[in-house]
Amino acid sequence: MGEGSKNHGHLAEVASLCLLRAYLDEPEAWYSHHYRYAISIMNEIVTGTPLQKSRTELQDLQKVTSTFLTSINSSFVDFFPQLNYLPKWFRFWRPHWEKMGAFHYDIFSHWWAEMKPLRVLKSKPSFIRNAFLENYSGTEEQAMYITMLALTAGADNPRMAMNAWVMACLAYPTTMQQAQDELERVCGANAHRLPSLDDLPSLPYMCAVVKEVLRWRPTVPLVPQRVLVKDLEFEGYRFPAGTEFLVNAISVCADGYNKPAEFHPERWLGSEEWGAGIEQDLWQFAFNAGRRSCVGYKLAQKELFVAFARLLYCFDFYPPSDFDDKELNAFEPGEPFPDNVEGGVFLQVYPPPGGEAFRHCVGWVRDTNGGIELNANNSTLAYYGYYRLL
């Protein structure tokens, strides 16, 4: 992803300050803060500039991703591609897909308009500058699609993982209490300082929480198919060239785990009870495996670590009513747990009792990082201009 990604840990730490403030100011919109967090990190990597987008603009972009993902294999034409050779007037399904394509194009063009001037040598190093400055032989439109796909690929999965983590916080309070205890042992019991990536080696339980969230609710349930280029014999079965394989991440992330439906970070820490440690040092299958597996797997786990550790250090999470932890609306930009009970379940986020200490904590980070503005009195109006990476 270019030079911007080398600095990814720092970007995540800075973006997390805005995440904390957003949780404090607008707890009811907690899920939309997740997307802003993830995309502001990716935006900085891709463009080298801070994110300056309104909530509506972010929701539109998220809608592009969700309509794209939910459209895969949703039309009979995907299974009978010969239908595409029928006369255009006969293809009654086209207007629907043309409308969607036009919507995606409009949103991408809107973002691209601000990005494309960054393809000059004097810009800050970024994915755009590195990929399209020299020796680029594609079209302008292709550059736009490549850039926007990089941006969205790296933002939506972390957003979904963060929503799943909140679900885990509600469903497994005792487990999260253990993670909070660990955070307090390392960073102080009264919001002395925020956890950071430097603390990673001292926070094994928190790291295990990240791994377990990705295993418990894999965000890419069916990984894009692979096609055999030559015949294969495997464990007594013969597969001819051309066979397509689809990885079912839900099943791979459950097989071999004790009580796979339950959330137990201990499995990643060598616990006999929850998996005998066999998972340790094994690949995290939520990112799939092989040459085309997720390129952002390290960045993703770091940014999730920062977000989970800091949120958990500063907030407690409570569901106002009963809920079903399997009902997670992954794709819509709105509240992700709306279908649980009639009337919807809305999460209540409470800062821990030492609220003043928390404010002090955020202030402490401002001082040490220098130049990061976190105005305690910012109003909702100032919100959009304010939540950016400085």
Ligand code: HEM
């Ligand atoms: C929770 C976070 C994430 C999860 C669960 C996730 C998962 C995945 C999965 C399952 C794939 C498909 C791999 C395959 O086909 O074998 C993928 C592809 C990809 N991911 Fe991620 N991802 C995450 C975060 C990120 C981030 C932060 C970035 C960017 C820095 C990123 C960039 C990409 C790219 C570029 C591809 C396409 C790779 C290729 O086709 O060669 N992902 N991701």
